[in-house]
Amino acid sequence: MTPAARVQAAIECLDLILAGQAAEQVLTGWARRSRFAGSKDRAAVRDHVFDALRCRRSFAALGGAETGRGLMLGALRSAGIAPETMFTGDGYGPASLTDAELDAGRDPDPGAEEGDVPDWIWPLFVAALGDEAKASAAALRHRAPVHLRVNAARSTPEAAMEALRNDGIETCPHAGSPHALEIRDGARKLRQSEAYLTGLVELQDAASQAVVMALPLDAGMRVLDYCAGGGGKSLALAAQPGVEVFAHDAAPERLRDLDERAARAGASVEILSGDDVAQSGPFDVVLCDVPCSGSGAWRRAPDGKWRLTPERLEELRAVQAGILDDVMPLVAPGGIVAYATCSLLSVENEAQIEAFLFRNSGWHCTFQKSWPVTGGTDGFFSAHLTRD
Structure with a gap:
């Protein structure tokens, strides 16, 4: 052509x-x-x-x-x-x-048009990001970098970089997470590379990796990835030594290739159906990477920002609050609910944490952090809610 x-x-x-x-x-x-x-x-x-x-x-x-x-x-x-x-x-x-x-x-025109976001979303950007709203919108106008997670159970970043180089893929460390690499050249060769096929590396954004690394994990802990999606965070959790990992998703078909990916990575992840979740608890950590606007990842799925409506955002907020309430009984005393989104909007992030604490006594927030899209990663948010 x-x-x-x-x-x-x-x-x-x-x-x-x-x-x-x-x-x-x-x-x-x-x-x-x-x-x-x-x-x-x-x-x-x-x-x-x-x-x-x-x-x-x-x-x-x-x-x-x-x-x-x-x-x-x-x-x-x-x-x-x-x-x-x-x-x-x-x-x-x-x-x-x-x-x-x-x-x-x-x-x-300056603002929403120049930033390539719908008019109704621009005030939410400004409310959440302040002076960084324009820079964040500008970052979403460009292609996302390709990040890899080095499987700590099988390799080191240095060894993985060398293995990838042998397959014609050039990478460099990414500051977003200790096990993160960014592909500089040869991204389209990845899925046929020996490093990928033997489970040395997995595709995963550095901020997504950082959400897992921020969890206070110790050997012997039982951890549930409640909104597991494709299982990327489940595999990252399973790479932590001595942690027993379970994965669940409301749409089980999303997990259909997790067993194969786990085998490739030498990881152990037990998939739980909806009926099995309550019977398998309690858990020391329940990670909820909830359905959200995806605004922090709009450069990967840009049609998402044009399909989002105010009504859909409100539906998502209701789902998020419902998930937080649903997982409370699954958490052991002293355990943690780790709430996460790939959203830049405070109505899906800080506001949800404040609302949860308002309607539920016996919990407090022990960690809260945002990863801005201007930092070379997807935009992410996470907070840890600890049961007293």
């Missing part, structure tokens, strides 16, 4: 996404229909689409329209590329620009 043909493919995908289809489904469907597209073509089209979704409002302003053509026109103008070099009408590239398209476009 020519560069112009890749732009046209991105335009077609973006129009479907703007019409309401999920980005991943659209890209998967395009790839299946486009057997002529090689791996580099698919990667380039995907990058175009995700860059446009991250910068949807500012690119629409620069391009003069919130359409596939408008977003890609804005993307080219933002990158300093003359749009006429791509919009030529030749071959499989996009049709030539009209006079109206050539004349359209403006600089994005």
